[in-house]
Amino acid sequence: MEMKRLMEEAEAFICQFYEECGFSDIEDRLREVRQEIADTGTYIHSQEELLFGARLAWRNSNRCIGRLYWKSLQIADCRRTTSPEGIRQALLTHIDKAFNGGRILPYITLFAPEDANGNAPLRFWNAQLFRYAAYREDNRIIGDPDQLAFTDRCKELGWLGKGTAFDLLPIVYQFQGQQPEFFEIPSYRHPEVHLVHPQFPWFADLGLRWHALPVISDMVLEIGGIRYPAAPFNGWYMVTEIGSRNLGDKNRYNILPIIAEKMGLHVTSRDGFWIDRAVLELNVAVKHSFEEAGVSISDHHESSAGFMRFIQQEKKLGREVMADWAWIVPPAAASSLDVFHNTYRNEILRPNFFYNVSAWNPEIPPKAGKCPFHMLFRKKNEEYTRGRIPQ
16 A cells, blocks of 8 residues: 555544544654654554454444444454464464354454555465365265365365365465465364254254354455454354355255255245245244354344444434445345335445455455455455455
8 A cells, every 4th residue: 555545544543543532642643653654664553443443344344234233342463473373273262252152252363464565464265264165976066055166275285074064164374475274173163053943843854054153254354554364253143144045045055945845835836935934944943043052143133123223323423324235134024124224325434344355266356245244356456455346
């Protein structure tokens, strides 16, 4: 990033930090930051600035419906962690603290930021820390089709899965200028929920499960012009992310036809109401199973109500909530939710989270539809640095 632009973004962030936190002596900090940028081409956030910036990035995330709890985000400062064992321990600590015995805590672990030349010291190949592998078998795919290409790359690195539908993929990371490395998360550190249904005993025989902790691991956190490309973070799941999307989508586990047949529905009928009934019961099973396991989860009704409370809170403070309507409205019972009947401006505020270019296949553009945040395309390094958002 050019020095002038970095200076402007740094000053804007520092001013917002001091104003919202009620701190004084801002001129001393501004002089310090300006001098540091002039001398080195970058600057270092204090831990207080880091925590505020990460929370603010969540508050500004246009595609996240769960922003009511932005102030509860906890942070692990791992900017000086540079060894493979340090990376492994930091992620395992993140998992343990965030899972919190089932009472999930919003958590983010920050590794070193990009340097003054825009080089990323560390990148994670995984889009999320927990994802299930996919394998080709005859004319079908076993596992999560969304992870087929990434599974192939992991196998090229020497990883071998068991070939089941729910094999946890390894964590792949890469230091700048070095070959990628990987490690597997021990099964006892991988919180999963096995799905059952409160009324259908046969549901348990489907063998469905999902991991309990959604840790997004390949997005860029940008704070005051400083970019953190290795910043895994999590909240908790909304039920439709698992039921309607991960397990229900045709291009994912596509489990709805099996559930419908078990329910005695006619999947070949002209109308598609069997889909509605099957996805409803799948979401019921997800919510019921997580609650029975004592793991935090919200449903779309709770999330919608929470988002409306968030809007009211921000309005009282004189702040407008930016949101992407197509992402804020959940994929189930949409028109019955208050979020459906509102309009929002979709301006991108900073600090924020941005999609990153794939570390393991730079030819693949950042994909929309992967998690509740907006997308940043990078065609050239200059465009990437400027954060141009396609409309």
